[in-house]
Amino acid sequence: MSATVDIAFTLNGVETSIRVPVTMSALEMMRDALGLTGTKYGCGEGECGACTILVDGATVNSCLLFAVDCDGRDVVTIEGLAANPLGERLRASFVEHGAVQCGFCTPGFVMQSHHVLTKSPHADAEEVRRGVEGNLCRCTGYKKIVEAISAAERVG
Amino acid sequence: MTRVERYLVPRTIAEAAGGLRDGNVTIFAGGTDLMPQSKSGKAKFGTCLMNIRRIGELRGIKRTASGFSIGALTTITDLRDSPEIKVGFPALWRASDHFASDQIRNAATIGGNLANASPAGDTLVPLLVFDARVVLVSRPNGALQTRTIPMTEFLVGPGKTSRRPDELLTAVEMDAPPPGFTSRFFKFGTRPALDISTISIGLGAVRDGEKLRNVRVAIGAAAPTPIRAPHVEEALEGKVVDGATIAAAVSAADCDIRPISDLRASEWYRHELVHNMLERMLSDVGHG
Ligand SMILES: Cc1cc2nc3c(=O)[nH]c(=O)nc-3n(C[C@H](O)[C@H](O)[C@H](O)COP(=O)(O)OP(=O)(O)OC[C@H]3O[C@@H](n4cnc5c(N)ncnc54)[C@H](O)[C@@H]3O)c2cc1C
Ligand code: FES
Ligand code: FES
Numbered sequence: 001m002s003a004t005v006d007i008a009f010t011l012n013g014v015e016t017s018i019r020v021p022v023t024m025s026a027l028e029m030m031r032d033a034l035g036l037t038g039t040k041y042g043c044g045e046g047e048c049g050a051c052t053i054l055v056d057g058a059t060v061n062s063c064l065l066f067a068v069d070c071d072g073r074d075v076v077t078i079e080g081l082a083a084n085p086l087g088e089r090l091r092a093s094f095v096e097h098g099a100v101q102c103g104f105c106t107p108g109f110v111m112q113s114h115h116v117l118t119k120s121p122h123a124d125a126e127e128v129r130r131g132v133e134g135n136l137c138r139c140t141g142y143k144k145i146v147e148a149i150s151a152a153e154r155v156g
Numbered sequence: 157m158t159r160v161e162r163y164l165v166p167r168t169i170a171e172a173a174g175g176l177r178d179g180n181v182t183i184f185a186g187g188t189d190l191m192p193q194s195k196s197g198k199a200k201f202g203t204c205l206m207n208i209r210r211i212g213e214l215r216g217i218k219r220t221a222s223g224f225s226i227g228a229l230t231t232i233t234d235l236r237d238s239p240e241i242k243v244g245f246p247a248l249w250r251a252s253d254h255f256a257s258d259q260i261r262n263a264a265t266i267g268g269n270l271a272n273a274s275p276a277g278d279t280l281v282p283l284l285v286f287d288a289r290v291v292l293v294s295r296p297n298g299a300l301q302t303r304t305i306p307m308t309e310f311l312v313g314p315g316k317t318s319r320r321p322d323e324l325l326t327a328v329e330m331d332a333p334p335p336g337f338t339s340r341f342f343k344f345g346t347r348p349a350l351d352i353s354t355i356s357i358g359l360g361a362v363r364d365g366e367k368l369r370n371v372r373v374a375i376g377a378a379a380p381t382p383i384r385a386p387h388v389e390e391a392l393e394g395k396v397v398d399g400a401t402i403a404a405a406v407s408a409a410d411c412d413i414r415p416i417s418d419l420r421a422s423e424w425y426r427h428e429l430v431h432n433m434l435e436r437m438l439s440d441v442g443h444g
Pocket of ligand 3: 099105106138
């Protein structure tokens with residue numbers, strides 16, 4: 001076993017402390033140590049975006065982030081968007097546009113599109129497509145996802 | 157896997173350089189290379205893991221007397237969002253824009269891209285075009301020592317640099333390019349996003365009427381490290397960019413590149429790509 005370190009950070013608005021092995025990823029910490037399983041393990045190597053979380057206001061792949069690097073930072077997972085107005089609109093829009101099939105990619109897409117629309121509230125389809133280029137979906141063919149995100153400003 | 161016994165989070169360059177003196181230390185910044193490499197066994201952790209992300213001095217793009225200094229922790233997103241980079245160093249801006257995905261760009265640092273020294277590292281090609289210098293800091297006996305070396309000296313082989321284990325990469329410096337200098341970057345991959353370059357080309361020059369002066373050409377993923385292409389540069393320097401010049405430059409590329417075959421492309425295909433992409437870029441310059 002490697003050394004462990006005590007870290008403390010804000011997780012979905014709540015002060016959280018935990019002891020983690022220094023080589024653990026933030027994804028493993030969320031799912032296995034903290035029980036937040038909304039963040040998905042797809043590829044484990046930065047290719048699919050299913051593990052997307054927000055750290056200090058920017059999205060990152062939690063499978064590439066060292067858990068210890070969350071110390072002192074503001075971390076939001078898909079669970080943290082439950083009561084968030086834009087998060088709610090995005091979820092409603094995904095459902096309305098049929099952008100969810102198996103749903104495995106959905107938390108990552110919602111996190112990333114939340115970030116895209118926060119940075120650029122009136123993003124056009126091209127900006128949306130560029131914004132989610134790090135998210136893979138094996139089911140929908142992306143068209144409905146891009147439509148859902150583009151419409152999220154107006155939904156609800 | 158090596159047992160990591162210690163974890164360090166230095167707040168200053170001096171503290172980090174002190175920690176590196178003790179030997180078997182693995183540095184991480186964004187983790188986008190180190191995390192997957194350690195999981196696959198390609199990289200082994202030292203006995204000490206050092207998180208350099210809390211070193212404020214390493215962040216940001218600063219103006220210097222001769223140009224710009226880009227701190228090692230500057231992310232690819234920071235580069236892409238910087239008006240100075242977009243206007244003054246368009247080839248570097250383009251490389252940042254075509255880099256991986258938003259999530260990776262938000263985490264990946266320029267220092268990590270340099271230290272990882274992949275033959276396909278995308279910022280390395282434009283940095284070669286801008287004659288960038290890498291700044292390395294160590295603390296051999298109490299006092300800080302700085303070594304500033306050109307990119308060509310820093311990059312030694314695939315994944316190999318001339319950085320000593322006790323040195324921290326703190327910044328990369330670029331002089332403001334000469335007046336009228338324009339630059340471009342082209343990356344070829346098999347899909348638009350999240351692709352490691354099959355080949356990439358950076359091109360910079362001052363346009364002097366019909367002629368090109370101060371020509372600098374760099375090529376990625378076509379040799380053990382990203383390289384400058386002196387034969388191509390010579391074929392273009394002071395020339396009018398017409399069909400004959402382009403043909404000469406394209407065939408000169410064979411003297412500069414030494415591509416390999418791997419899962420992304422064969423050696424033959426990389427030669428073809430360099431020829432065709434260089435031809436396309438130069439025709440574009442000739443018309444523009
Ligand atoms: C899915 C995916 C897509 C990618 N796409 C691209 C791409 O399009 N183009 C591209 O060029 N790269 C790409 N990469 C590679 C990677 O994202 C970049 O090389 C990135 O810039 C590395 O930065 P980092 O901060 O994450 O480095 P880390 O992983 O933290 O570190 C990388 C290496 O550099 C060392 N290091 C880091 N900082 C310093 C320092 N200041 N001093 C000394 N040593 C240091 C570390 O010890 C480690 O060996 C991709 C990676 C993934 C996973
Ligand atoms: S699980 Fe992190 S990007 Fe696929
Ligand atoms: S809905 Fe199944 S992967 Fe996207």
